[in-house]
Amino acid sequence: MENALNPLEAPDLTRTDSAPREALALPQAVLWDMDGTLVDTEPYWIAAEHELVEAHGGTWSHEQALQMVGNPLTESAKILQDAGVDLPSEQIIDFLISRVIEQVRVEVPWQPGARELLAELRERGVPCALVTMSYRSLAEQVVQMAPVGSFVTLVCGDEVTHGKPHPEPYLAAAERLGVDVTRCVAIEDSPTGIASARAAGAATLGVEAVVPVPVLPGLSRTPSLALVDVDALSRILAGDVVDLIED
Template identity: 60%
Template sequence: MTDLPAAVFWDMDGTLVDTEPYWIAAEHAIVEEAGGVWSDEYAHELVGNDLMVSAQFIRDNSPVDLDPLEIIDRLLERVIVQVREHVPWRPGALELLEALAAESVPSALVTMSWRSLADAVVGALPEGTFAAVITGDEVEHGKPHPEPYLAAARALGVEARECVAIEDSPTGVRSAVGAGVPTLAVPHVVPVPVIAGAVQAPSLRGLTPRDLRTLFDGARRG
């Protein structure tokens, strides 16, 4: 049995890049422009969600009366501007990506952000860093549904149970675990409860591809 996972599936916002503050700032701006007040409590409820779910939540809990697609476009526009100015990589993420590539372990990006933002982030990395990119606007069901992770496994031609997912939110962890992917939760903006099939670590800093196998085995036992 190999001591490496067949592939590693990466969440993006909050896991690969620290863009959650960008999203929260964009939500505050859009709501305040409509004459409302947004709270961090509301913002934290949206972490990891499908963007259509988040847009509807904003409509339901603020004076913003835009169509959900217009809300998403305005959020993405603001976040992409900030990402193009500065990509805020999470600690240890780039190093782990490089180590996986050196071991010929493919990585896939599995994000509920839409293709336009994913392309901005992936474009800041060496070509070929991700063997597949699954985005929220290209799946029928977003996280916490398992579809995004099942789509990633199909795209790479691997068995979900032989891979590892890295997530930072309860929504994302439930999506990965529901797809049968042993999952490493690295909580960031919001806490992640204990979920069967997942293990937790405080950071990616210092983790190696073979460390993921150890965590993967722990997740399978869970």
């Protein structure tokens, strides 16, 4: 039976059912999305989209930008072409990535609680993988600025055949780590990413960042990683629904 936490109880995440806290198994691994989840780079992407569309004489709305969140970059390029960007997909992707890398080199905008959770996972021996639709050139910039040893492996958008919401990225991460994906917790912020993680069979925590995280059966949610610790991830793995968002 799933147990939902009252949002007013946050950040007290002690288990309330009959299973003792110390009996909960740690995740075999934690699989992290990057943009919006680990780092608040979505504003960087949106600014680059505006710049590109407007340079080609088009207009770009905030609502259009939100529809891009979590998409494979090839899909985003098609949407930008439809908005009037007369460039091949590869050039569009290169432009967007280069602009975001420029910003990340100035400052990595870590989401609140992300670095602390990474450190706790490392202290408790839980390996992490980064699973992102951004390309490796950007992902490596972010990982280099994370606490040393935070990520064992990276699965990036230019390394998979099928991007999110297909389960391939999360299945690939579990395979590279040598773990059972159903014994892992995925941390995501977009409906596309959440669908990918759940399709792969990972217990999933949705972090509300740029777009709302919907209420779905079995989906845990939080407005911030600052409210989440490793014990909470163990509860999610055990089948509890940890819901800290007030709808």
